[in-house]
Amino acid sequence: MDIEKRIERLQERLTYIRDIFGSKENANIKLLGSRLDEFMGREKSLEATERVRLVTQLEDLFAFLEKKLEAELTPMDRVRIVRHPQRICLKDILENVYDNYTEIGGQDECSIDPSMLIARAYFTRRVGNKVINQPVMVIGQEKGHGQEFRNGGSVKPWGNAKAQHYMQVAEVENIPIHTFVFTPGAFPVEDYPGAAQQIAKNLYEMAGLRVPMVAVFSEGGSGGAEAIALADKRLMLSHGYYSVISPEGGAAIEGRTRQGQRVPPELIEETARKLKLTADDCFRQGYVDRIIPEPPLGARCDHYEFYKSLRNELINATNQVVLNVRGMKLFRAMALNRRKNAPENLDAESIFVRWTLSAGAREHLVWKRWQKFRKLSQHAYLDKRTFKAKVTAKGQEMAWALHSFFRYDFLGKHHKKWRRMVEELGAEAQFVKNKVSSPFKMIQERFAPAVELVDSEAKKSLTELSNPEEGIVLNGHGWSYASPRCREDRTVTCPNAATHGCLDQWAPDLFGEYAGVCAYCGHHFPMEYQWYVNNVFDQGSIFEFNREIESGNPLEYEGLDQKLEQAKKKTGLKSACTTFEARIEGKNVVVAMLVGAFRGGTVGAAEGEKFIQAVERADKKHYPLLAYVHGTAGIRIQEGTNGVIQMPRCTMAVRRYIERGGLYLVLYDTNSYAGPLASFLGCSPYQFSVRSANIGFAGPGVIKETTGTDMPPDYHRADKALSHGHIQGIWDRREVRKNLNQALLTMGGRNLYYR
Structure with missing residues (x-):
């Protein structure tokens, strides 16, 4: 290599080393800089052979000290590399x-x-x-x-x-x-x-x-x-x-x-x-x-x-x-x-x-x-179930799997074949019967006397105006759970008051009968997750499982233990994900709920494990699966890669469930952002949102820092997500139960399963 190129290469190496270590003081870097400066100062006065010898010495010194500097690298130095x-x-x-x-x-x-x-x-x-x-x-x-x-x-x-x-x-x-x-x-x-x-x-x-x-x-x-x-x-x-x-x-x-x-x-x-x-x-x-x-x-x-x-x-x-x-x-x-x-x-x-x-x-x-x-991240959460409870859970899973195999795979296949054959034969017989009986029906219709198909009372009820004073009780929606805020004696101003002219509303009405929905513009105020648990699902049908799986601190991140304890004490939950079985109008469903009140609904190893176990439970029991997102700020950063690995893990579980015939629904509320949305939630073919929810990959502040662009206030609104096909519908909170029931009927069919 030409001597000038070798010198230029040494200068590049020194610049690179200084870039990696930033403004930190380092004796080895100073030594390299001084030796190179010293050589450059007397380079022109040296003979060719001497220049080659000194450059070779410098290259050896760089190689030696680079190995020493390698041992001093901090994690942030590696990021700069x-x-x-x-x-x-x-x-x-x-x-x-x-x-x-x-x-x-x-x-x-x-x-x-x-x-x-x-x-x-x-x-x-x-x-x-x-x-x-x-x-x-x-x-x-x-x-x-x-x-x-x-x-x-x-x-x-x-x-x-x-x-x-x-x-x-x-x-x-x-x-x-x-x-x-x-x-x-x-x-x-x-x-x-x-x-x-x-x-x-x-x-x-x-x-x-x-x-x-x-x-x-x-x-x-x-x-x-x-x-x-x-x-x-x-x-x-x-x-x-x-x-x-x-x-x-x-x-x-x-x-x-x-x-x-x-x-x-x-x-x-x-x-x-x-x-x-x-x-x-x-x-x-x-x-x-x-x-x-x-x-x-x-x-x-x-x-x-x-x-x-x-x-x-x-x-x-x-x-x-x-x-x-x-x-x-x-x-x-x-x-x-x-x-x-x-x-x-x-x-x-x-x-x-x-x-x-x-x-x-x-x-x-x-x-x-x-x-x-x-098998990944099994070490990163707390499982406080007793040995007996774990064995019992495994036994139940095996029993469900065995039941599922015989009912749906072994006997189910033969049952389907038999049912199809009976349906085909029945259709053929019905066709022949209609052909044979059609001449007799024509004769009967021609000579039979006219019959009043609708009685007079029924005709009256269909054609006359109703009297609102008869049989009507105006007692609101009759929610079985009302927000604690409905006991506050104060008025509440809607965020859209300046643009929509909404009047102030009394808190007992707004958070009681109106379910947190503005009576003027339809804006949805955030509601507690308990509102959905008690008002969407059939009373007495909820059975929680895996409650003992708790969020932990796998990286021993400073301060996280105290924050988790505060969240557990405040919410009564042990992680941001709660999983349970329930019924909607008598239809069984497995629910995985991300709760925004627990550390922003962030997902870590415990949340990912509970979600996967909910998916597996729905698969074994042949139940539909509902992911209700009360709010999520993304992956819990204090768990590092233990959190981000839940994106592929949970997505793989969901794909297996869907391919095996499962019906997977997702419902977003309040603020739903980042990793969960970009993986196991966003891959559902049926995603819906409660009105006034925000849905997106990153919040406005992150987008501003990343792109330098200010986002409009409505950039993450549910209607925007609907317009570009991320979600398939927007629901009023007061109609969630009715809409979920309809979705289970129309998308799941009689057995509430995809196929």
Whole structure:
């Protein structure tokens, strides 16, 4: 390499190191700077051989001190590494890891979304005397090296839609999918499709993809990462991070920083540490399967040895996924399993596995994927059930499963065949009977005397005006539960008074008879979750289960234990999700309710586990499932990846339930935002909202910080969500019971099941 280029490279390395460590004082960085400045000051007076010798010494010094600095990296330093423009990007990987590729779905600026890059690539393998090309579909966020049009890897909804489309193409072609997560988070817009709407679709699709999937994490920011990361093998670069929220965002919430205020750097550093977002943290918690070692201070575009290592890891990971569901694998599987904890010692080219799967293997792959995610985060919640209670619950589940098998699968199939045959024979007999009897009916109608079809009293009631004083009792709706606010002797002003001319209303009327609905404009004031529990479902029909599963503090996040105890004491609940069986007009239903009064209805490991168990209960008992969202602020940030992993886990459970014939309804109320909406709630085919609810991926403040754009006041209103197809209807609170009953009848049918 030319001496000038070597010097320029050293200057770039020093700039990079200073960027990573920010304003922190560090003796090693000062030493590197002083030595380089000293050399630059006397460079021109040196002879060529002396310059080469000193540059070589400097390169050795940089390599030595970079290794020392590597040991000093904090979690926030690692975040700065993955955000740096010199960080490897997806195009670098395509150029150096795969043997050939073609970019599809648009290129650079001429793409529906330049932040999402799709390529058809292949590995070339030599097997004996043959050369075999093994194709893969590569999907990932592309940040580039400071290219502004890439939007920093923050993908818009249509970019995620593009990814979903090519995932389906890969499934049709029966080729593996490699995804690369390089995103700080999804771009929070609510056009069609909205950000939450599309991420939910992606997760639902990935849950059932019947081809091997391998995901590689570099920068994994919340829902934007999950949009392409539900994979059979999840690898993570050693300097990467995977988090429910950015450290800056978490620090702003922790410090209650107002919009426009700067968050102290010390608080950001501390939040990054508490979130446990590094590769080691994620591996220890079980959310990634393997860490891929990088060069000191992170992989950059000219680290060619790293590309060889990454290629090796990708091939081995894909081989493992395929061999786990294939036959004829004994010796190859033994070799992989023996070295699975050290794949860097296993030459990827030495083991050949054909990556196409048979129909049976593809179905087994989806099952294995579900089993993998079902086991995650089991350590992250509190289960205070006694051993006897757990055994009893397991016994009940087995009994339900056995009953379901015999009633619906074994006997049900034969019953359906018999019923269809009887219906067909009955229809044929009825047709013949009508044909034979039609001449006799004609003769009878011609000679029979006219008969009054409607008696005089009935005709009178149908044709005359009614008397309102007879038989009418104006006693309101007769709610069995009224809000405690109805006992307040005061008037309440509607938020729409200035625009709609609403008059002030007396609290006993508004929160009693009117159920919190403005009598003038229909605005819905927030109501307690108990109002729905007592007024929507049949009296005495509610049976709560899994109450003993409690929210915990798996990251030992400072201050969270006290906040959880306060929430438990205030609400009488043990988590933000309460699950129960109930009846509506005699129809059985399983309900999972997110309660806004408990920590904003945020979802963590306990809430996710309770939701999944509710889905499984509805499946085993062949009941419809209702997710009622009294309010949710998203994923609980203090649980970090333990919370964000609930997005794919719960979505997979929902997909299995729906595919097995379940009827899944979602009803939103008050404020419903972020991760739950972008996953297991947003994937329902039947979503409805109570009037005046707010529905969206991110709140107005987050959108302002992310995009710099002020959102109109009605941006997240239910009617907007209805207009772009996120929800299918808007209901008045006073008619929720009636509308749910109608939905169960019309969408579920007689057996209240989809099929």
